[in-house]
Amino acid sequence: MRTGGLELPVRTALPGLAEALEGHGAAVLSAPPGTGKTTLVPLALAGLLEAFPGPPRRVLVAEPRRLAVRAAARRMAWLLGESVGGRVGFTVRGERRVGPDTRVEVVTTGVLLQRLQRDPELPGVDTVVLDECHERHLDADTALAFLLDVRAALRPELRLVLASATADTDAWAELLDGAPVVAAEGVSHPVEAVWAPPPGTVRPPHGTRVDPALLEHVAATVRRALAERDGDVLCFLPGVGEIARVAGQLDGVEVLQLHGQAPQAVQDAALAAGQRRRVVLATSVAESSLTVPGVRVVVDSGLTREPRTDHARGLSGLVTVRTSLAAARQRAGRAGREAPGTVYRCWAEVEDARAARFPTPEIALADLTSFALQAACWGDPDATGLALPDPPPAGAMAAARTTLRALDAVDADGRPTDRGRAIARTGLHPRLARALLDGAAAVGSRRAAELVALLSEEPPRALGDDLAHIWRTVRQGNDPYARRWKDETRRLEQQIDRSSGESAEAHAAAAVGLVVGLAYPERLAKARGGSEGGEGAYLMASGTAAQVQGGSRLPAGGWLAIAVADRPAGSPSARVLRAVAIDEATARRAGGPLLDGREEVHWSTRQREVTARRVETLGAVELAAAPLTAPDPALVREALLTGLEREGVGALLSWPPAAAGLRERLAFLHRTLGGVWPDVSDAALLASAEQWLEPELSRARRRADLERIDTAAALQRLLPWASGQAGRLEELAPERITVPSGSRIRVDYSGDRPVLAVKLQELFGWDAAPALADGRAPLTVHLLSPAGRPAAVTGDLAAFWREGYRAVRADLRGRYPRHPWPEDPTTAEPTRRANPRK
Structure with a gap:
């Protein structure tokens, strides 16, 4: 055993951890990065440390990333003076290095889930350590839930340790039924914070895009750190692309790029002490579970990547977001692992007030x-x-x-x-x-x-x-x-x-x-013809528009099978990132469950008519269409109702005077009396179409059939026949009123109040016009000149004869001398005719 490992700060917490596991069977270990929780603790729990003797046990350590799995296994094997595959081994997807003597096995949380599904009892395993649980990866949360079930129902003796690099451990302890929290103090080397915001305006991240101006500033800050401070520099960036761009701006210094896709040799070099000064550009993989030796300076871009899923469109991907305050503390702590250090933060201090305290749990964001x-x-x-x-x-x-x-x-x-x-x-x-x-x-x-x-x-x-x-x-x-x-x-x-x-x-x-x-049938896409989207525009089977990017190797037109696409914020189309050109036969074969043949009957707003087609589709993509000669009457009926809704009953139905007049009378009674008298507004008539337009509506096949409906007769179906009030229509809202001259004058119900427009001479001797709707609506009388032009308006005829008639008589009798203009209209004979010529 190399003695250097025993100097790690977590050693002081090992007795307390052993006591907690002995008494409760589970514990939460809070230990800052660099204390040895990932390497020393599993060895102690397995009984492999002479300084902390214990019975031999088999320990399974779960890490969130493959890179961390390999690094942790190598470090523990080194501490024992062995090679990986002896008493310490590891398993990741596609690679397994364990032997018959393996007592500590490091796995990814994904591998742990597979083992739990195959055999929930985890035979032969005494203790499971879930490392970096504070990062809230979905697989880790799921594995914890499964392990709690195993302990409750199958193996209460299975020991469980949740290891977190942060101090917010109360929730974890509660999940473990009040398990003890054991804290390990880290080496308290001070880390000086230098706020280094960009000198100019930087656009915020947009999807996965990061403003090149920010990356130039990060590179400049790295160069500044190299000039102002000693030691290696660890720079945190959101992704592989940003790492490559910043690396291209750093000359004269050894640059290592540390991320999940990095070659094994680069990962090994980054995690080993260097011979000369270096800059390590890393994603969030270096925040907590990995130790990069020699680092005295951290440059933090302040950005990270999180998953986002558009469930409606079936698209998922990563977006660039502001790093949480907890993650920023983790990153800064990397500078103080071995000695006092410095963190250069590439943002203004005031921006921390708007940052999230902790990372968002993956379960809240990811494809589930x-x-x-x-x-x-x-x-x-x-x-x-x-x-x-x-x-x-x-x-x-x-x-x-x-x-x-x-x-x-x-x-x-x-x-x-x-x-x-x-x-x-x-x-x-x-x-x-x-x-x-x-x-x-x-x-x-x-x-x-x-x-x-x-x-x-x-x-x-x-x-x-x-x-x-x-x-x-x-x-x-x-x-x-x-x-x-x-x-x-x-x-x-x-x-x-x-x-x-x-x-x-x-x-x-x-x-x-x-x-x-077969993997992504809803992303099978067909080129959009004409001007529907322009060059490189496609429609996916999901119904989402997609756009091939400039400089693409993909051939134009035809079909695509899209493997990777995202939808940038604010963009109407998905962006095609990885795809392959296919033919329609392949699309039909791969998207078989999405194939559908159906009768499509709908109202065409452009044609203002019912259209009926037999359509074959692959999801939202139309493959073929032919006119339908005998569409389903029920579908036609629904299409016509849609047309009435869009165009309005006043536009698609014919309203001759008799029908329009009846509708106005009904509207007047509904407005004045309410109750059983129906609402005949456009919206109400549409809502009650089945009541008043049947059976004509069911027999209709096109717009012309609607126009031929006798709307006057159809409206009769809305009258309150059941209550007996329908018979009072003529009494309450008469179509015509007989005036003293004997003329039957039509009442105008189109305004707010009913109006009777009649020549003045026909009303001689009439003291008052009748009130309608059981006396609730007095008639407004428009008194007309002999030429039919308005001469006066009144709601009180008696008052008009007394006060207004004389002025009208003086004004009009000179223009219409052949018509009677008596001194006393209340006793004169009403007439429809002029005086006979002399």
Whole structure:
């Protein structure tokens, strides 16, 4: 045992941890980065440290990343003076290095989940350590919930340690039923904070895009740190692309790029002491679970990447966000591991007031399809019985169950099918597992494995967006990515049931397209014709628009099977990042469950008519269409109702005077009396169309049929026949009123109040016009000149004869001398005629 490991600060917490596990069986270990919780604690729990003797136990350590798994195993083996594969081993997807004497095995949380699903009792394992639980990765949260079930129902003696680099441990202790919290104090080397905001305006991150001006500033800050401080520099950036851009701006110093896709040799170099001064550019993988020796300075861009899922469109990806305050503290602490250090923060101090305190749990952001299948296979399809730190969002779970049903991975009750269990055993996302299992029969096991490996192991961006080209290139390559891809291909090929067949009938491009389409059928896309989207515009089967980027290797037009796409914030279209050109036959084959043939009958606003077609579609993409000569009458009826709603009953129905007048009378009674008298506004008539337009509506087949409906007769169906009030229509709102001259004058109900327009001479001797609607609505009388022009308006005829008539008489009798203008109109004879000529 190398004695250097025993000097790690966590050693002071080991007795307390042992006591907590002995008494409770579970514990929460709070230990800052660099204290040795990842390396010294598992060795002590396994009884491998002479300074902390204990019975030999087998310890399983779960880390969130493959890079951390390998680094932790190498470090522990080094402390024991051994090689990996002896008493310390590791397992990641596609690689396992353990032996018969292995007592500490480091695995990814994904591997741990697979083992729990295969055998929940974890035979032979005495203690499980979930490291870096504060990072809130979904697999880690799920593994914790499963382990709590195991301890409660199967193995109460299984010991469990949750290791966190932060001090917010109360929630973890509560999940462990009040387990003790054991804290280890870190080495308190001071870290000076230097606030280094950009000198000019920097645009905030947009999707995955980071303003080049910020990256230039980060590179300048690294150069400043090299000039002002001693020691190695660790610079945190959000992603691989940003690391590459900053690396290109640093000259004259050794630069290492540390991220999950970095070659093993680069990872090893970054995690070992250097011979000369260096700059390590890293993603968030270096925040807590890895120790980078020699670092005295941290430069923090203040950015990180988080998953985002658009469940409605079936798109998921990463977005760049502001680092949480907790993560910023973690990053700064890297500068004080071995001696006093400095952190240069590339933002203004006041911006911390708007930052989140802690990272957002992945379960709140991610695609939950894999999680939902894990929960279903565990026996809890809704995940309501799992002791999770945070519950899964209902909408995300519903979307996940829909996807699993489409893959035939779960039944209608959410229980896993045999196929679903086979999918889960692959360790792949369910979509990729479906492509592997179904694709093998279509393109051969080897091809299917190669192509799914291409989808699961993201290729370098430099290879472009054409997956067929990428596949050919990687097959011939021997770079670190190609080697990793080949290892994954071998692993996946072993997952395939060889009895499924070894067909290789599809040629290369079709094979790629078929496998991609099997994984992502809703992303099968057809070029949009005409001016619907411009060059490079497509419509995906999901109904989402997609756009191929400038400089693409993909051929224009036709069909695409899209593997990777995102939707930048504010963009109306998804952005195609990885795809392959296919033909329609391949699209039909891959998207078989989305194929649909149906009668499509709808109202065309442009044509103002019912259109009926027989349409064949692949999701939202139209494949073929033909006119439908005998559409379903029920669908036609719905289309006509839609037309009435869009165009209005006043526009599509005919309203001759009799019908318009009856509607106005009914509107007057509804407004004045209410009750049984119907509302005949456009909205009300549309809502009651089944009552007053049937059976004519059911017989109608086109707009002209609507125009021929006798709306006057149809409106009669709305009258209050059942109450007996319908018979009072003429009494309450007469169509015409007989005036003293004997004329029957039509009442105008189109305004707010009923109006009777009649020549003045026909009303001689009439003291008052009748009030309508049981006396509630007095008639407004428009008194007309002999020429039919308005002469006066009154609601009180008696008052008009007394006070207004004389002025009207004086004004009009000179113009109309042949008409009677008596001195006393109240006693004069009403007439419709002029005086006879003399």
